[in-house]
Amino acid sequence: MKFEDKHIDDExxxxxxxxxxxxxxxxxxxxxxxxSLAAERGRCTAPGWRWxxxxxxxxxxxxxxxxxxxxxxxxxxxxxxxRETSNANAGAIKQSAMSSRKPEIQATQTYRRxxxxxxxxxxxxxxxxxxxxxxxxxxxEELLARYVSERPRxxxxxxxxxxxxxxxxxxxxLEPPSSEQVEDLQ
Amino acid sequence: xxxxxILIEAMALAQTDEDALELIVRQNARLVYRIAFSVLRNHxxxxxxxxxTFLRALRYRRKLAGVHDPRTWLAKIAWRIAVGKKGxxxxxxxxxxxxxxxxxxxxxxxADEEVLAAEMSRLLQNLITRLPKKLREPLILSTLxxxxxxxxxxxxxxxxxxxxSRLFRARQILRERLEALTEGKI
Numbered sequence: 001m002k003f004e005d006k007h008i009d010d011e012x013x014x015x016x017x018x019x020x021x022x023x024x025x026x027x028x029x030x031x032x033x034x035x036s037l038a039a040e041r042g043r044c045t046a047p048g049w050r051w052x053x054x055x056x057x058x059x060x061x062x063x064x065x066x067x068x069x070x071x072x073x074x075x076x077x078x079x080x081x082x083r084e085t086s087n088a089n090a091g092a093i094k095q096s097a098m099s100s101r102k103p104e105i106q107a108t109q110t111y112r113r114x115x116x117x118x119x120x121x122x123x124x125x126x127x128x129x130x131x132x133x134x135x136x137x138x139x140x141e142e143l144l145a146r147y148v149s150e151r152p153r154x155x156x157x158x159x160x161x162x163x164x165x166x167x168x169x170x171x172x173x174l175e176p177p178s179s180e181q182v183e184d185l186q
Numbered sequence: 187x188x189x190x191x192i193l194i195e196a197m198a199l200a201q202t203d204e205d206a207l208e209l210i211v212r213q214n215a216r217l218v219y220r221i222a223f224s225v226l227r228n229h230x231x232x233x234x235x236x237x238x239t240f241l242r243a244l245r246y247r248r249k250l251a252g253v254h255d256p257r258t259w260l261a262k263i264a265w266r267i268a269v270g271k272k273g274x275x276x277x278x279x280x281x282x283x284x285x286x287x288x289x290x291x292x293x294x295x296x297a298d299e300e301v302l303a304a305e306m307s308r309l310l311q312n313l314i315t316r317l318p319k320k321l322r323e324p325l326i327l328s329t330l331x332x333x334x335x336x337x338x339x340x341x342x343x344x345x346x347x348x349x350x351s352r353l354f355r356a357r358q359i360l361r362e363r364l365e366a367l368t369e370g371k372i
Contacts, residue, residue, distance in 0.1 A: 008364045013357060016364075019303065020310050021329025023223035025233065030215045032233075033240050034208060040241055041204075 207247060210256055211240055217257070217332050218264040224326045225268035227311060235271055239264040258340045261333065265341050313363050321356035324349050 137145065148155040215236065222235035242263055243250065253259045314322060327338045335353075339346040 008361045008368075010357075010361075013361055013364075016306060016310050017325075017329045018331070020307055020314070021220070021224055021326075021331070023220050023229075023232070025216060025219040025236070026229065029219060029233065029236065030212055033211050033215055033237055036237050037207065037211070037240055037244050040244055 206250070207240075207244060210243065210250075210260065214257055214260050215240075217330070218260055220330050220332070221261055221264040221327070222268040224329060225265070225272050231271060232268070235264065235268045238267050242267070255340075258337055261337060262341045265327070309367070310360075310364075313360055313367075316363075317356055317359060321352050321359065324352045325356040325360075328353055 218239050219232055219236045222239070223229065223232035226232050226235060239260060243260060250256060250259070314325060317325065323342055324338050324344075327333050327341060328335075333341075335346055335349050339349045342349070
């Protein structure tokens with residue numbers, strides 16, 4: 001082939017194109033292809049880790065779903081219980097307005113439930129074992145409790161005496177006023 | 187009896203899919219490689235594309251039973267994979283043809299036929315890359331002696347007449363450019 005051959009006829013072009021298309025693979029190409037095909041086939045047929053992973057993910061999903069369902073179903077009755085308790089105790093709370101723990105009862109009476117807010121955050125609210133929730137004793141109450149536990153008999157006697165006095169006070173209060181007292185008032 | 191008919195009969199005799207696939211690999215590995223190389227112009231990439239072609243054939247081996255001509259089917263797959271691998275680089279600008287011509291002229295003094303042939307091949311590749319895609323694709327496939335005009339038509343999804351006219355035009359352009367280059371017009 002001489003570069004000076006300026007005229008390119010069909011024969012020459014065919015020769016050039018044939019050389020252009022000539023390419024021989026490295027030896028053992030078929031073997032390599034067959035090996036990769038066998039490997040691919042083995043990968044497809046073997047019980048691979050993908051299946052195991054898929055099963056584990058599905059199992060985890062089912063367990064999570066069941067767990068969530070159980071949590072929700074156990075939460076709902078507790079909310080209802082609180083409502084019922086609050087309604088049932090409402091009358092009792094009103095009647096015991098004279099007791100020593102007045103501020104706590106008032107707080108319970110003014111308790112307002114916001115259902116939507118509670119439903120959106122059901123887990124944020126602590127579950128109450130007793131309603132109304134017991135408030136810590138103040139100093140005087142603690143002293144009284146200690147006295148009662150240390151000297152129960154005396155405490156009973158004191159309580160009886162105190163009750164008697166209260167009864168007398170109440171009877172005196174309910175008595176119709178005497179004519180002298182009316183005159184004094186006038 | 188043509189090679190294609192022999193292949194189909196051998197496939198019918200093959201006992202399993204694996205046997206059929208192995209037969210196809212043995213019959214067509216070289217063709218697939220040469221198609222890939224004609225596009226990629228790199229042995230390593232061509233071998234990768236060949237492996238990928240047969241892996242794809244393995245994945246779609248159920249379709250193989252309904253394929254009229256497995257050879258053309260594989261050729262089409264190989265072509266698509268190779269063109270996909272080449273991607274934008276197939277359409278990118280070729281290296282400077284003038285540089286190749288000057289090298290050719292300087293090496294002409296040494297009269298080294300082998301080096302000249304290699305350089306001429308580079309020049310041809312350069313010119314083929316510059317051809318429009320419509321003309322380039324059938325021309326590249328036509329450089330492979332195993333592939334007929336009908337095969338090219340089926341691989342590219344065009345009519346046989348279109349293949350012939352495009353080949354004629356591509357060859358004409360190539361001849362003109364080669365002559366112009368060797369005369370120093372470009």
